[in-house]
Amino acid sequence: MGIxxxxxxxxxxxxxxxxxxPEGNVYRQGYILSDVSRTVRIRVxxxxxxxxxxxGTTGISRSEFEYExxxxxxxxxxxxxxxxxxxxxxxxxxxxxxxxEVDVFEGDNAGLIVAEIxxxxxxxxxxxxxxxxxxxxxxxxxxxxxxxxxxxxxxx
Amino acid sequence: MGIxxxxxxxxxxxxxxxxxxPEGNVYRQGYILSDVSRTVRIRVxxxxxxxxxxxGTTGISRSEFEYExxxxxxxxxxxxxxxxxxxxxxxxxxxxxxxxEVDVFEGDNAGLIVAEIxxxxxxxxxxxxxxxxxxxxxxxxxxxxxxxxxxxxxxx
Numbered sequence: 001m002g003i004x005x006x007x008x009x010x011x012x013x014x015x016x017x018x019x020x021x022p023e024g025n026v027y028r029q030g031y032i033l034s035d036v037s038r039t040v041r042i043r044v045x046x047x048x049x050x051x052x053x054x055x056g057t058t059g060i061s062r063s064e065f066e067y068e069x070x071x072x073x074x075x076x077x078x079x080x081x082x083x084x085x086x087x088x089x090x091x092x093x094x095x096x097x098x099x100x101e102v103d104v105f106e107g108d109n110a111g112l113i114v115a116e117i118x119x120x121x122x123x124x125x126x127x128x129x130x131x132x133x134x135x136x137x138x139x140x141x142x143x144x145x146x147x148x149x150x151x152x153x154x155x156x
Numbered sequence: 157m158g159i160x161x162x163x164x165x166x167x168x169x170x171x172x173x174x175x176x177x178p179e180g181n182v183y184r185q186g187y188i189l190s191d192v193s194r195t196v197r198i199r200v201x202x203x204x205x206x207x208x209x210x211x212g213t214t215g216i217s218r219s220e221f222e223y224e225x226x227x228x229x230x231x232x233x234x235x236x237x238x239x240x241x242x243x244x245x246x247x248x249x250x251x252x253x254x255x256x257e258v259d260v261f262e263g264d265n266a267g268l269i270v271a272e273i274x275x276x277x278x279x280x281x282x283x284x285x286x287x288x289x290x291x292x293x294x295x296x297x298x299x300x301x302x303x304x305x306x307x308x309x310x311x312x
Contacts, residue, residue, distance in 0.1 A: 032196060032209070033189045038237050040188060040196055051207065051223065053188070055236055065233060067207065067223055077221060080211055081194050 004054070004064040005122055008137045011102060011113040015131035024089035024104065030082025034145040041145070042077045045090075049074025060122060060137050084148035096127045108151030114142060160210070160220040161278055164293045167258060167269040171287035180245035180260065186238025190301040197301070198233045201246075205230025216278060216293050240304035252283045264307030270298060 025045050033040040037056035043049065049071045055063035069077075078085065087107050093100040098117050105112040115132050136142045141150065181201050189196040193212035199205065205227045211219035225233075234241065243263050249256040254273050261268040271288050292298045297306065 032194065038188065051209075053207075053233060053237055063232075063236065065225070065229055067225055069221075069223055073221055076219075077209060080219065081209055 002064055003061050005061045005119045005124075006137070007060055007117050007119065007135065008142055009115045009117075009128070009132045010134045010136055011115050012131045012133050013113060016102070016113060019129075019131055021091050021093065021102075024091045026087070027090050027103075028078060028085065028087050029144055029148070030078040030085040031145050031148050032077075032081045032083070034084070034148070039145050042074055042082060044071065044074040044078055047071070049077075051077070060119075084145075086144055086148045086151075088144075093129070095129050098126050100129065100132070105147070105152065108153045109147050110153070112147070112152040158220055159217050161217045161275045161280075162293070163216055163273050163275065163291060164298055165271045165273075165284070165288045166290045166292055167271050168287045168289050169269060172258070172269060175285075175287055177247050177249065177258075180247045182243070183246050183259075184234060184241065184243050185300055185304070186234040186241040187301050187304050188233075188237045188239070190240070190304070195301050198230055198238060200227065200230040200234055203227070205233075207233070216275075240301075242300055242304045242307075244300075249285070251285050254282050256285065256288070261303070261308065264309045265303050266309070268303070268308040 028044045030042045031039065032042060039054040041052045041054070043052065049069050050066050051069055052064065052066040086105065086109060088103045088105045088109070091102040091104070093102055100115050100117055102113065102115045105114070114136070117126055119126065140146055141155070184200045186198045187195065188198060195210040197208045197210070199208065205225050206222050207225055208220065208222040242261065242265060244259045244261045244265070247258040247260070249258055257272045259270050259272070270292070273282055275282065296302055297311070
């Protein structure tokens with residue numbers, strides 16, 4: 001377990017398109033439970049699957065418990081237990097001592113690109129790549145659980 | 157994962173009290189989600205912890221996915237994520253080629269003793285010990301998830 005401290009930003013699409021990035025991984029995530037203080041998520045990638053419990057958010061921190069499970073079971077759980085889902089391509093970008101996780105959303109969230117950085121403390125200092133723009137850490141619409149039920153294409 | 161096929165019976169308290177049983181294990185179980193077709197449960201015993209997903213019941217069968225997790229995390233999840241819980245002492249009783257799981261409930265379910273047998277098929281043949289009485293397999297009140305919100309002491 002642990003406390004997850006994360007900051008989240010929007011991405012400049014033009015600079016991101018021009019950026020020389022590594023290969024991405026397809027993530028399919030389903031939400032088994034999602035309320036204000038508790039999320040139970042199943043994540044399936046090309047090569048692994050995880051079941052994850054996340055607690056309520058306090059500022060940019062939340063408790064998190066994550067367990068790897070067999071991928072075939074992850075697929076079955078995604079089909080049988082999730083009530084909403086998202087799909088995205090995840091890129092891991094090392095930059096000045098931190099790793100940025102950039103999510104390029106697909107499906108009903110196509111057009112949205114979000115960059116996250118996980119920190120050791122809420123006050124941790126970090127530098128931003130030039131394709132990182134506005135911070136949205138405390139805007140609940142950008143949580144993946146929220147995007148699974150209120151997707152980007154419905155905003156406005 | 158698998159399909160869980162289970163039959164459930166009440167227990168004769170007097171015969172059970174006289175029965176020469178092995179040591180039991182204390183089980184604390186919390187329900188993170190429990191609706192008609194999906195249950196997410198955390199189980200913590202003296203020596204282990206599990207997170208378990210169960211699908212909807214069809215007759216006496218239901219899908220089940222169970223993962224062992226670190227016990228300290230199990231305790232934290234029980235505290236932080238469960239909305240209802242039960243406590244019981246579990247006895248495993250080998251009998252004529254099957255293992256009976258006998259649950260002696262505590263707290264608000266004290267006074268209830270239930271014996272379960274897990275089967276390979278719905279038609280499997282088995283013999284009952286003499287302390288096994290009325291079948292309650294299809295009575296939803298006896299699921300542990302239901303007992304956590306509608307405990308035995310409130311019945312009638």
